[in-house]
Amino acid sequence: MAVTRAFYSCILLGILAVIVAAAFLPLPVNTRYRSIIGVVPDGGREEAFIIQWPQDRIGPGVTPPGLATGDGVALMSTAAGSASVELFRLRDVSGNVIGLASRSTYRRSAPGGGGVQASDWMLFIPSRGTLHLQQENAIDIAAAADAGGAVTAAADRVGFWSAGPQVSITTDADRGGGRVMGGAEEFAGFTGRYDEAWSVEGEPADGRSSGRITINTRTVLEGG
Amino acid sequence: MNRLAGAAGFLIGLLLGSGLLLLNPLSFFDQKPVALSGAVSTLGWESAGHIGMALRPARLLGLTADSSAAFVDPGIRHARAELVVMSGEAGSPSALGVRFSAVAPGNNLLRARLGVTTAWNIVWPGRGSLQLNGSENFWAPLRDGSWSAARGRGFVPGASRYPLPPVPRGREPRLVAGSGEFAGKSGVFREEFSPSPVSADEFSGLRQLHFSIE
Numbered sequence: 001m002a003v004t005r006a007f008y009s010c011i012l013l014g015i016l017a018v019i020v021a022a023a024f025l026p027l028p029v030n031t032r033y034r035s036i037i038g039v040v041p042d043g044g045r046e047e048a049f050i051i052q053w054p055q056d057r058i059g060p061g062v063t064p065p066g067l068a069t070g071d072g073v074a075l076m077s078t079a080a081g082s083a084s085v086e087l088f089r090l091r092d093v094s095g096n097v098i099g100l101a102s103r104s105t106y107r108r109s110a111p112g113g114g115g116v117q118a119s120d121w122m123l124f125i126p127s128r129g130t131l132h133l134q135q136e137n138a139i140d141i142a143a144a145a146d147a148g149g150a151v152t153a154a155a156d157r158v159g160f161w162s163a164g165p166q167v168s169i170t171t172d173a174d175r176g177g178g179r180v181m182g183g184a185e186e187f188a189g190f191t192g193r194y195d196e197a198w199s200v201e202g203e204p205a206d207g208r209s210s211g212r213i214t215i216n217t218r219t220v221l222e223g224g
Numbered sequence: 225m226n227r228l229a230g231a232a233g234f235l236i237g238l239l240l241g242s243g244l245l246l247l248n249p250l251s252f253f254d255q256k257p258v259a260l261s262g263a264v265s266t267l268g269w270e271s272a273g274h275i276g277m278a279l280r281p282a283r284l285l286g287l288t289a290d291s292s293a294a295f296v297d298p299g300i301r302h303a304r305a306e307l308v309v310m311s312g313e314a315g316s317p318s319a320l321g322v323r324f325s326a327v328a329p330g331n332n333l334l335r336a337r338l339g340v341t342t343a344w345n346i347v348w349p350g351r352g353s354l355q356l357n358g359s360e361n362f363w364a365p366l367r368d369g370s371w372s373a374a375r376g377r378g379f380v381p382g383a384s385r386y387p388l389p390p391v392p393r394g395r396e397p398r399l400v401a402g403s404g405e406f407a408g409k410s411g412v413f414r415e416e417f418s419p420s421p422v423s424a425d426e427f428s429g430l431r432q433l434h435f436s437i438e
Binding site for chain 2: 004006011012013018019022026027028029030066076081087089097098102107108109118120126127129134181
């Protein structure tokens with residue numbers, strides 16, 4: 001009798017042990033840094049994101065068939081046109097790495113006819129959510145492949161910085177500008193505008209540059 | 225004799241408890257893949273490689289160390305980036321896709337939630353782009369793979385494909401924005417996972433992304 005009781009009691013104990021382990025197993029949690037957000041006087045919020053190149057360029061790792069790649073950049077060419085993608089770590093203004101970012105650059109049809117070079121940004125912050133941005137580009141920032149197939153980002157292109165150490169990438173607001181298209185989780189329902197600017201440090205040499213990309217967003221909660 | 229019976233009982237209890245946990249009724253009632261209506265387009269892709277977290281059960285459970293491809297920065301340690309070439313239906317042009325994912329907030333084994341949040345940017349050169357946002361719960365392949373492992377066959381999810389439901393109360397998979405010929409569209413999407421024969425314990429495997437936009 002005692003043996004039977006011990007047997008069934010320990011079965012219950014085993015089931016309980018699994019439930020307790022499942023409840024208290026420390027599953028991975030995304031580290032969150034304090035958000036650095038300003039309030040815009042006429043409503044809304046302002047938040048800047050920083051990318052420093054070349055150190056924040058990532059991957060693209062193994063090159064999928066059909067792509068040419070370089071440091072942190074990939075290029076796809078088809079009969080219809082080409083598209084390039086750059087992958088980065090994303091920082092807050094304090095320099096903390098808070099997420100990942102991608103910029104896809106391509107040509108698409110323009111509302112008034114003809115074609116226009118555009119970029120999509122995806123700002124992916126694991127602990128907070130995602131912001132999706134779109135812009136028409138004020139200057140050509142598409143990556144390009146050389147004769148050997150090596151892909152170079154626009155910032156490393158010879159002559160790119162001839163106009164000065166700072167460039168604004170987004171067009172003016174009256175030409176479309178940068179638009180915050182929406183987001184997820186903390187950024188769900190957000191719309192607004194943004195500007196993308198690049199600044200280079202020192203004299204670019206040998207086709208290699210270093211500098212920073214600043215994405216300054218001004219958002220409001222749709223319907224808020 | 226009591227000790228022997230107790231040890232046997234405890235072992236059986238562990239097995240029963242694990243079975244009950246994996247057969248959590250919530251996983252049957254709370255996890256329906258997104259229903260697509262209207263014209264549905266499909267893009268197929270296979271992960272050629274990734275940067276960041278491996279999409280393996282033990283990694284999602286926090287039981288294994290990071291691989292060499294993992295990010296070391298604390299803010300993105302549980303995140304992953306993939307760059308993929310996506311093939312459309314026969315004859316349709318390929319697209320270039322970027323997919324970010326990270327462990328979902330609110331993962332909870334008692335509630336049958338073990339998944340990731342996802343964000344997509346898909347570009348068709350010369351046509352336009354889509355930006356998508358969602359989440360996916362791996363509970364069904366985790367359950368089937370664990371059952372397979374318990375029978376000594378290794379972690380091999382048995383079904384040929386798994387339509388992945390969103391993480392309950394997580395991000396509903398949807399189209400956030402489009403440009404070019406996709407400008408102003410709205411829609412939803414769903415990803416399906418087919419275990420790869422080469423690495424069945426990896427949830428990246430062979431993938432399909434189905435979306436309907438209007």
